[in-house]
Amino acid sequence: MEIPSKYDPKLVEDKWNQHWLENRLFHSVPDERESYSVVIPPPNVTGVLHMGHMLNNTIQDVCVRRARMLGKNACWVPGTDHASIATEAKVVQLLRKQGIRKSDLSREAFLEHAFEWKEKYGGIILDQLKKLGASVDWDRTSFTMDPGYYKAVTRVFVDLYNKGYIYRGLRMINWDCEAQTALSNEEVLYNEDGDKSLLYHVRYAIKDSNDSLVIATQRPETIMGDTAIAVNPTDERFLHLIGKMAIVPMIGREIPIIADEYVEKDFGTGCLKVTPAHDPNDYELGQRHNLPVIDTINLDGTLNASCEIPEFVGKERFEVRQLVIDRLKASGELVKEEEFMTRIGRSERTNTVVEPKLSLQWFIRMKDISKQALDAVENDEITLHPAKFKNTYRHWMENVRDWCISRQLWWGHRIPAFYYGEGENDFVVAETREEAEQIVKQRLGENTTAELRQDDDVLDTWASSWLWPIAVFDGFNDNCFDKTTGKINKKANKELDYYYPTQVLVTAPEILFFWVARMIIAGYEYLDEKPFSDVYLHGIVRDKQGRKMSKSLGNSPDPLDLMATYGADGTRVGMLLSSPAGNDLLFDEGLCEQGRNFSNKIWNAFRLVNGWESADIPQPESARFAIEWFESKFSETIGLLNQSYDKFRISEALMTTYKLVWDDFCAWYLEMVKPAYQQPIDSITLTKTKQIFENILKVLHPFMPFITEEIWHYLGHRETAQQSCCLAEWPKTGAVNSEVLAVFNETADIIIGVRTIRLQNNIPNKEQVELKIKDSGKFAANTSTLIKMCGVSNLETITEKAENSFTFISNQNEFFVPFGENVDVEAELKKLEDELVYTKGFLDIVLKKLNNEKFVAGAPAAVIDNERKKQADAEGKIRMLEEKISALIS
């Protein structure tokens, strides 16, 4: 059967994917083996595979596949995140296209649409993961709004509330007056270059004084909500005014003049009007100074009665701005209009200017609950890779701020708070409405007729995904979660007991705090145990110019296209080739090409070996040596590989594998054992070579699962369907015979010497050459390998220098290749002279060191010995070169 000379992934990948799935090779159940569990960072349920996923999942797959081969019970849990904001935005958009507005729908109707949409399009990304060969346990696919998961999230909310970690508080949120909804920070867009705006300087009178001061504002329409004027306490211009009362223009309200560090002396006029209801900073100022909050703007952006000016009530905020300006101009209180650059936030959805708005939100108190999570990373119970993120992590955790977990959306986990009255504390928190009713009855009496309203808001997505490593193993179920202590009893949950903590979490540093830190917090809060031992943080995939890949730039290749062009294996290798942990990856399609070429190289090595016919003939010495050498080389490399893997240096492991396969195995080993054209190979060498090839496939497998599986089956594992390279045993480190390695190195060095002479002197490979060796007593190369690899017709040991020859030195032995016809003596001479000059210079440097008394006195003996050895070698080399030159000249 003819095997094509080019590897065709299309003929291979689907076949093996199907094989793996049908045989459920990646399914894991607890058993007596050591577990190796990994939870996937759940992609958005609405997501489609992009380059970031490609990188992220390839790294995980490499770790998981290797662990499986190491004999561990590998369990990689897949799933998706409901991603409340992102998904809700998409659903809203979709509905809008169908002419349906969210505001016209009931919550229930909207959620019905959302779930419908999720069923239809959600999980596309999971299918795409199959394409890249992700060896996840598909039977365990989870979703952050699965019923069980939903229950876990609710349960945790109630628990944290009961423990006193959750509270309600006022907070500025971004309000979209048109859509009448709150916006997350991510949904607020800013003009990149800033916005040109006007700063209005307005004069405020001082009570009981002829004095006045001038503030600067870009929002004159909020003047009626002012409750203070603030100046910097060190600003001498205003020291005398601190503590006095200023008069708000137009309405005459008296407000205090306060001092606060926050005020910049150099900006505007140095006086700041404080409007706690309509500016986040002013709100904080107000908190610090106990200022009243006067909210003058309605949800739809019109002014309300609190503004005290009837003419303004019901009018839109920007219309009012102009009216205010007109009034102030007329009264002479507007001193100046000044252009300046600022940044104005606009709603991503409606493009209206975002209105900061105070509202009651839910928070988690972070300080105490995050203590253990800080320590765990600090004392390396959890290791971050690369370690530099430890600093970042510490800084954030030490300055952790309370976490606002409520979102004004419908798609998500609805906050389990039930209100029975209008009072601030007229609510209860409970897992279900029934439980809530019970509590209310206890509180208000059995006969209460209070109607319960559940909070309309849902939880921040991260307030569900922070439970991921616990919840995917059903860690909050009734059996193991103890409501009274608020702890999980691991022993009562076989799965959790076996798989938790997981091994490695692979993700991007961008979400180190949003997600990773919070998972750690949850782990310690509920299990008193870390959720994972190692965190591998990979960079962002960027284009060649270093720009983030984005839809709008159109600079992101589609991973599916790449896999179609270069094969999944080639693309995986391409992704990992230049991606050390923590560094951004400047993606270059050329890397995938390199990956594809590598596939092809492996494929052709297989074709070569596969085509060999064995015969009952003696094993050549060169083949015997090749096997002996390669086995040592392989053992040595396995050691290096294991080290790289253990340190999570995945790209280093890949490069080591790449060189082992391409250089050591293909370029050297196969050439060394290869029989002459159309000659058979001895059976010992063939058998050994196939064994070696199998080992090669094993170390390649984590990176290139498809091609290795394909060849694996060709090499004699076709018979049983269960057999798979996926389940092969990772090679053990064996003995490394350093003597053999040294012999090989010397042999290879001589071969390269002869090749160089051939190339530089245009001696065709077909033409046999003689090789003479002047042995310094150290010659130890494998001669039969030399003869085979160099095209040597005659190998001879001599005692005197050979004349009329090209020469080179290797390991203090001198080698001579006698001139054939057409020899360029001049060129040869020049080469020798150049080398002489260089070596003399080198000797000078060494001597300088050795003549330095301080060096000889201060450096350890080993270092000095080495320098003396260098000196001796150099002196010897100079003698040889000089002799050679004189021989050529004569």
Next chain:
RNA sequence: GGGGGAUUAGCUCAGUUGGUUCAGAGCACCUGCCUUACAAGCAGGGGGUCAUAGGUUCGAGCCCUAUAUCCCCCACCA
């Protein structure tokens, strides 16, 4: 503004406690080869004052101090 990180070959990066080939790898580049596994290949080769300036040391890519440039995260000036 606060914090963190980086600067080594044309590009992307290694370089472990300062001292054995430590100045490296891959790609790119140059030269020669369609040699019967592979031109998606083979063989060989060139290339760096380790950002700059000082300092510590017998010895610095590595340690210290400044300077310059770049990147990331958080908070963002009314």
